[in-house]
Amino acid sequence: MSKSKLDKFAELGAFPNAYQNFSYAQPALVGKDGAPAQLQGAWGEAHFGNARPITLELACGRAEYTVGLARRFPERNFIGVDIKGNRIWFGARQALDEGLDNAAFLRTDITLLDCFFGPGEVAEIWITFPDPYLKKSKARKRLTAPRFLNLYRQLAGPGVVVHLKTDERRLHDWSLETVQEFGAELQSAEADIDAFKREHGAYPVPELEIPTYYERLHRDLGKAITYLRFCLP
Template identity: 45%
Template sequence: MSRKKLVRFKENEENPNVIQDGKAIFESIKGNWNEVQFKNTNPIVVELACGRGEFTVGLGRVFRDQNFIGVDIKGSRIWKGSSTATAEGIHNVAFLRTQIELLDRFFAEGEISELWITFPDPFPRDGDEKRRLTSPRFLDMYKPLLKKGGTVHFKTDNTGLFDYSLALFQEREDINLLGFTHDFYESEWKDDHLGIQTRYEKMFSEKGEKIKYLKFQFKD
């Protein structure tokens, strides 16, 4: 392991905005994010596969009356967002280092107000369907964690993943699809995101890729 990574991992261990294995809070945070981590009662917004945390931190800068949590397994990636939030004094941002399939071990029923799935791995092979973050397996996990009326946002550059997800959401009786577009930056929703982009979103957009977007809620 490189010296740079070792330094970053050490800083993650010391930074209170990183929740990871080895910290006491890691085992007790479920159902206690507001009280223990943020010390307020503001709504909790979670970004899955947050990478370096550009989107999580960007939202935290703008919406100080909400709490934002980026989830990723890569500690060296999380370090970037964690360090940025610390340097800028953004106290409504935190990062959870874990596998996304373990999400329900860290959030209680109804604890999440909004969920973002941003540019996840498309896992294009049919045999990998269950690994897609928009697959039935994951949807069934997200549903109880969201508050009633909580919104799920999904953004991707991958047409195959988007079409798969859209068809699935339209078929499910427990999903209320609120809208979708195959070209986000020519849609009615582009200004709602205030220009905040993930690293991959910026990279794909600069290459001329169309960004796909949809949002939905689970029915009561």
């Protein structure tokens, strides 16, 4: 029998690999069984027990990238970030079942990330199928809007590599323009990763093999999957 949302919320609160913030006004993390967790600038020492580089997966949903990358790269650490605890539960449960000590999960609004990471604490960012917010009036909510690029630069320092995988061509095109105006170095821009694979025999990066829940839904509708990789100035 599948678990209810409430069951998932309760279980997530008892997981040793998940942290949650419940307040915009006074952001603060709690970990297993509601214990306060002070992790800003201390994820390596206080959670992972090592100083290995940290990759964030933003808008992670069920966190297929956090889990998939943690399997592929045991020498790195990964944190999936999403506001929805019942979605993060899937990734956190999977990581526990597989003993993936290099994967952790953070339930918060992404706009608050500077409260939970120290400057330069993040080494790399994946953004997987974010909500596209196509209305012009909502453009500042897109995770590649300049205010988020500034936030990423603060968390990661200059030179951080950001990957965007989406099914939404308009978000891809807008992001391409926005990051270039921002002064980012463009490393890859593919409007159809499967067409790229047919032509070159492989995806632009092997990590693109990892499928996500929303990716499957969009592929079933026949949509092309796009990929952007850029390095922030």
